[in-house]
Amino acid sequence: MSAAPTLVAPGRATTQDRPRKPANVTRKALWLVVVAVVVAAFWGVDISWGALWDMPGKLWHYLGLMFLPPAWSKLPDALSATMLSVAMAWFGTALGVVISFPLSLLATRGLAPVAVRWPLRAVFALLRAVPEVVIAVLMLSVTGLTAFTGALAIAIGSVGTLGKWGYEAFEAVDGGATEAATAAGASRAQVMRWGVWPNAAPEVLAFWLYRFEISVRASAILGLIGAGGIGKMLIDNIQFRVWDVVGILMIVVVVVTMLIDQISGTVRHRIITGRWEVPVVTALRRRSARAARLEASPSILEDDSRSGTVG
């Protein structure tokens, strides 16, 4: 029996020392802290968890009220309210771009002195820390809340994010081109225009669009606290429990948000890579590319969906 093959090479097991399993004390301590914080939060929070029991039933009930069927007749109103929200987002973002662009230049290392740079960066950080809704609440107290002040709140919020992204993009530009322009005797403004901007432009433009996507969501939220648009219409109907109108409004919010994300995402992709990549078309193209790859390296990962080994 002892002649039967085993995995152990004869005489080798005793000469090799197996390592001891590492203890990982810090990791365990960290886990303990995390678990303690979570348990404390659950334990201390003022929630009667029993209410969760009839939650699914209730949710079902309200979903039924909202979507079976939604009030299609309100679709035109919903769409025009949405247009106002989108306008708010666009105007706010555009204003934010106009304000933040020069500021982010002044916050870029190599373009402005420290005394200008750091205060500006602090302002950006401060603006990013305050949620847009809070900015809107402040504006509401001072000037009253309209679509225009909503757009202003978005603009102020945008300055925080766009300012930061801007100077980061400018600083990430490879020093070579800047150096070449400086060496050729260019002024600081000329260096900016011909050394930095051509390299940073695609990224910065993409950021602007991305910020617009964020602003669309923000403008819907601002509506909820009174700045007009789709959010205003939503909160009114929720408060008066007109659920089928809430249903259609939710559909519009979801569809419009997804649509704007798709369009903006496609344009951003075009700006960064220089190629158009339209969602559905690309998926089809990718499928045929996958078949071609199969030939080069046959792999389980590509063919399992066909042979049916679903785990």
Place this chain on the structure above:
Amino acid sequence: MSAVAAPGASAARLPGAGARPSRPRRWPARVVVLAVLVAITAWSWVAVDVDLAVIAHNFSNAQNTLVQLFQPDYSFFGETLQPLLETIQMAVIGTAVGCAVSLPLSFLASRATNPNGPLLGFVRTVMNVVRSIPDLLYASIFVTVVGTGALSGVLSLFLFNLGIMVKLISEALDGVDRGGQEAALASGATWLQADRAAMLPEVAPQYVSQTIYVLELNIRASTVIGLVGAGGLGMLIDRVRTFYQYHYLSLVILEILVLVLLLELLSSAVRKRLVR
């Protein structure tokens, strides 16, 4: 010198120089893009009804308000503690539950880990819908359905997290090297086992880092979802706002600022260590 610089001296071109390329006509496209952008901006200008005069007028009337806003009343601090704690509790619970539930969902939502096409499509679509609804909207609906308070807040934060986490983690899974998974499948493991043994370790650091990021987002969100009645500091903001207690309001906002900045410091420190 003259051969290079003389303007208009077309005859003086260097011998052997080929035909010069004509300048590419990029400007028509640019003009069209610019025109579209200007048109959209003009339309939004009209739509939001820009009226600087009203702002200026209101602003001059609001001097008293402004003075109060710049003089926070620190004696109010005691009363803000309970809502402040509730804000943090809601954020922690929402993050914990949301991130825990999002882990299996992320594996269902990634092409790399879920071979079942229809299920993949279903999970992705649902998650896209969940993600496109803003947190404050969830909150206002839950407040009407289950009532005012922290439960509505936790529920809306949970859904908000789910959308973000599933997107981030499933995208991370899409980008992971799938060699280990292939080896596991080739040794007779099921997809579930292969994903657990070979794919989970590859995204684990990103999962932790995104969880911290989501906690940061949650603290931010939970300060404001109270505005529609879902608990935390937001409810306090709403209360002092309706009673025009602006020196209280400014204290609350100051607290939010400090909380968010502290958390940002903490999270960037931890995440820097993780990436290393």
Place this chain on the structure above:
Amino acid sequence: MSGEQFEGAGLRTRTGAGIRFEHVNVTYPNGYQGLRDVSLTIEPGEMVAVVGLSGAGKSTLVRTINGLVPITSGEITVGDVSDGGPADGAAAGATYRLSALRGAAQRRLRSEVGMVFQSFNLARRTTVLNNVLVGRLHHTPTWRSLLGAWRADDVELAMQALERVEIVQKAYSNASELSGGQQQRVAIARTLAQQPRVILADEPVASLDPPTSHVVMRDLQRINADLGITVVVNLHFLDLARRYGQRMIGLRAGEVVYDGPAADADESTLEEIYGRSLTAEDVLDAPPAVLE
């Protein structure tokens, strides 16, 4: 000594399985033909080197054996391939017919067939030990594998597998901290942990430098000799194939153009396989003396 110590713990390997190809064709979805009418029999315990140009069907041939690439027509049998059918009591394990193998049965076959890949295919952000334990997944209940609660027996087996490829000291290191040669040895340990009857190696040394290539090839050779596991390895380098294979199978455009003892293959047969005269790129050509 140590052999006796672990006896009875279910840790002994099974004897090698035979493999038979009968008129096997593989056509990929895009119409590309990977294998054309391949018929051959590999005896249990043989060490076979498969050679050919890239695109000749080497990878396809190896990957049909565990069903990673489905066959279009024909039949592959893994297990008992002796002509009289399984003799009484002689069958060391199950016999599989791949043309109709799906789902759980296919996973059982795969658990008996280990595979070594060109790019090692380790989960890089977890420990070496966890990677080797992947070879035990088929025998581990789902709940255990989800929790990472491995059985003590399986951990022992994985440790033994690591000892066999002499890398047990790294058991708790992350796979990403290892060199390429070390990673490939971990991958071999992972197949050993399966207690396989066949090991398939798909270009196992293509990403390694010459000295390391010899170490890995010798590991495979020793596993074949000591444990009686059937080894099918496809190689780009002819000198490695001649040196380590008992038998050589040459493929060209999906067809078998040579099948015989590796030692008998001379320049002309190799030129027949490659369809051109040999170049320096076809041999690894490292002096093996440095390694001893």
